[in-house]
Amino acid sequence: MFDKIVLASGNAGKLKEFSRLFAGQNIQILPQSAFDTPECPEPYFTFVENALAKARHAAKHSGLPALADDSGICADALGGAPGVLSARYAGEPKSDAANNAKLSADLADKDDKSCYYVCVLVFVRHEHDPQPIIAEGIWRGLWQQEAAGTNGFGYDPHFHLPEHGCTAAELEPEIKNAVSHRGLALQELLKKIQAVM
Template identity: 55%
Template sequence: MQHSLSRIVIASNNAGKLAEIGKLLAPLGIEVVTQASLGVTEADEPHMTFVENALAKARHASLATGLPALADDSGICVNALQGAPGVLSARYAGEPRSDKRNNRKLVEALHGQSDHRAYYYCVIILLRHGQDPQPVIIEDTWHGEIIAEPKGQGGFGYDPHFFLPKLGKTAAELSMEEKNKISHRGKALARLVQILAGNEKMPV
């Protein structure tokens, strides 16, 4: 897929995410703008799966702006909890959203469990227009395990409790550059860049 995109609306109001995506797409001559800067409100995310929520966000932004739209949905899935927190990762402990309370609830939920394996999951969806019948869908994962005591000052979400056995560190102990090379979102975005550059076939 050789892209013909010059401007994409990002279906997120997360400044960090916009900067990360903008940096990756800039060499391809693609300008990214936030939906908020165009007066678009956040979409509802009522679905049980990441892909449905990402698609809802991308379609909402594309229909409202008339631009191609990029959305992602991601979270952490814990084996012993049948995939929870999953799509509820950001609001696992309820509203208002709080990383600290979410992490505390997760650690408490795993108390007494022998299996602490978990993985971050990310799905990225690109719609060329609001009625696009064949969205580009890219997914990736990042495997680790949950530890009770937080380590590291970086990252966000569950990163201080997400331990990577091969590295002997948590995600919060990695530099941003290290994290972006191996994280679920970093790997998915890298594949998106390859697809837009025409170096990789579009997933079907």
């Protein structure tokens, strides 16, 4: 049906991850930067709306099927915050250290430290695709005030996984890729794409 997909992201790590996943399908993943795609606004309060906007935007500028993800961390005690604002939780410029410090401060006096990562993936065949393929992955854990581990990025050093006895940043990358929110969403997306191809 198609042999190329544009990824609605400039993130090199995501490009590598998605390229590896789709290599077995003989589908090439191209970054949206290859098509001089401008940054897409993300004005929505939900992961799915932002991912859909990014996918349609990339498809419009490239003329190719497009894949987008929107992801972040949600703390139960904060009503799901930071949510879609995860990357800029502490404001501009974006800073993992500042975001982690803010979330630690916001959760310091809360008894409930439960939180979860969310990843929503949206695939569109073209800009006006009436039936986007949507997959979601959720990864549950507990907020840990002290950072631990050097793998991963973002909130990973504070995201404690009771079943593994460590933080996401202490997991081996192969294990993380299999059990993380993005890993779970990728597995679901691939099944859904294969079902309609």
